[in-house]
Amino acid sequence: MITRPLAPADTRPQVMKVDLEEVLAQPGRLLSPGRWNKPQVREVTVGDHPVILKDWRTMARWLRPLARHLARREARIYGLLQHLESVPRVLQVGDRTLVLEQVPGRRISRLRGHRAAATAAQALEEIVARIHAAGVYHFDMRKRDNILVTDEGKVYLIDFTTSVAPRHYGPLGWLLRPVAALVDRYAVLKWKNALAPEVLSTSERRLLRGLDRLRPWRKNN
Numbered sequence: 227m228i229t230r231p232l233a234p235a236d237t238r239p240q241v242m243k244v245d246l247e248e249v250l251a252q253p254g255r256l257l258s259p260g261r262w263n264k265p266q267v268r269e270v271t272v273g274d275h276p277v278i279l280k281d282w283r284t285m286a287r288w289l290r291p292l293a294r295h296l297a298r299r300e301a302r303i304y305g306l307l308q309h310l311e312s313v314p315r316v317l318q319v320g321d322r323t324l325v326l327e328q329v330p331g332r333r334i335s336r337l338r339g340h341r342a343a344a345t346a347a348q349a350l351e352e353i354v355a356r357i358h359a360a361g362v363y364h365f366d367m368r369k370r371d372n373i374l375v376t377d378e379g380k381v382y383l384i385d386f387t388t389s390v391a392p393r394h395y396g397p398l399g400w401l402l403r404p405v406a407a408l409v410d411r412y413a414v415l416k417w418k419n420a421l422a423p424e425v426l427s428t429s430e431r432r433l434l435r436g437l438d439r440l441r442p443w444r445k446n447n
């Protein structure tokens with residue numbers, strides 16, 4: 227059961243844990259079929275609340291240790307970000323399963339040409355600064371599916387499958403940090419440029435052009 231105790235007006239309500247058995251027992255709505263190296267993702271309703279189930283058990287049997295590793299990794303990353311408004315709450319963690327709060331948003335790309343685009347682009351930049359401050363680098367924000375925007379214009383980051391928390395890698399992590407930060411910065415600049423190019427400063431435009439040039443194999447998007 228999910229209950230949503232009242233929280234101060236301007237903060238997001240706390241979400242209580244769900245019964246994992248109840249979630250796993252339901253077929254739900256398929257959001258992503260999964261692949262040999264990817265979890266299946268389903269939307270399941272618990273009580274009256276939709277929740278998201280990421281299920282690595284659908285990966286090949288012989289890859290079970292990898293599936294377990296990937297599931298734990300993503301749960302651990304989500305765990306580092308639970309104080310942030312713009313990241314879904316973790317409702318339950320199981321063996322190769324992760325249940326998340328469902329964000330009622332749609333992919334960010336739908337805002338192209340919309341009045342709210344500039345605000346969303348700037349919100350994204352702030353969110354990324356916050357996840358970095360929490361020691362997490364997303365690494366996969368160029369995919370429009372991984373940034374959701376609600377009808378009220380709130381921006382959420384999801385899918386931390388390929389994210390890294392350099393603190394988990396000891397001294398190597400310190401070396402990784404600037405590169406990881408640049409990869410996320412590049413994605414933010416791409417989105418700012420795609421959604422509201424007028425919000426890019428001259429130096430950001432220059433950086434974006436420079437980073438584009440470093441990727442000669444890039445698609446023209």
Ligand SMILES: Nc1ncnc2c1ncn2[C@@H]1O[C@H](COP(=O)(O)OP(=O)(O)O)[C@@H](O)[C@H]1O
Binds near residue numbers: 267330
């Ligand atoms: N917390 C969430 N709230 C709403 N939709 C979600 C949530 N998590 C995942 N989804 C949906 O499921 C899709 C797949 O989930 P994701 O975590 O991106 O896994 P992957 O891209 O590895 O398949 C997302 O693109 C999104 O449409």
Ligand SMILES: [Mg+2]
Binds near residue numbers: 372385
């Ligand atoms: Mg994704």
